Amino acid sequence: MPPIIPWKSGPLRAALRAHKPNRPLGPCSVLASPTAICDTSHRRTDARCANIVQMQMQMNARLFFITTITAHRQPIFRREGAANLLIETLAHYRDQRKYLLHEFVIMPDHLHALLTPADDLSLERSLQFIKGGFSFRLKFRGPVWQASFSNHRIRDLEDYENHREYIRMNPVRARLAERPEKYPYSSAASTMQLDPVPQGLKPRSLEEIVTRP
Numbered sequence: 001m002p003p004i005i006p007w008k009s010g011p012l013r014a015a016l017r018a019h020k021p022n023r024p025l026g027p028c029s030v031l032a033s034p035t036a037i038c039d040t041s042h043r044r045t046d047a048r049c050a051n052i053v054q055m056q057m058q059m060n061a062r063l064f065f066i067t068t069i070t071a072h073r074q075p076i077f078r079r080e081g082a083a084n085l086l087i088e089t090l091a092h093y094r095d096q097r098k099y100l101l102h103e104f105v106i107m108p109d110h111l112h113a114l115l116t117p118a119d120d121l122s123l124e125r126s127l128q129f130i131k132g133g134f135s136f137r138l139k140f141r142g143p144v145w146q147a148s149f150s151n152h153r154i155r156d157l158e159d160y161e162n163h164r165e166y167i168r169m170n171p172v173r174a175r176l177a178e179r180p181e182k183y184p185y186s187s188a189a190s191t192m193q194l195d196p197v198p199q200g201l202k203p204r205s206l207e208e209i210v211t212r213p
Contacts, residue, residue, distance in 0.1 A: 063116045065163040068149040075108035083185040089134040091192045099126045100195035105167045106185035157201040
């Protein structure tokens, strides 16, 4: 099996950076990027546009695509028991509201996930629950994970959908399954309850705010 390239050095990240869509919403131009500036030709709606941008930034600011890799890239998740144990760990801390879990896939030697840390937790602390919780349950005395992890802050709905597709297609590209839903260690297989797409990413909600009287 060819080596799985971690997200930090993957080609998709550069492609996403190069594509920055610009779409008008209602009477003002709110860019897909959270740092967008409203169209000043519509002065009556400038304040509302600014509020929308600020709201979008707040709601999107803590949604991340993360990748964490096993120590020495050992393919420990080829074992069904280890993969199911990580799913149980993800579900446990999601149920404890340590984070919102939107998508995930467990590959033989790494984990990809889209998650939003709880308001009172940092992203690093949320990952500590996952990695530390799994290591404790595994009862292995040596290192299980690499100390660091990579992350990408989700900017908008298109960015979210691209990363969601990347997660779901990862097993297919690695030839571990013919279709995403056939891989049992992924959110595509409906193995556990997930949190919905954050409302702040949905263009329809922003449009409703812009056009309402």
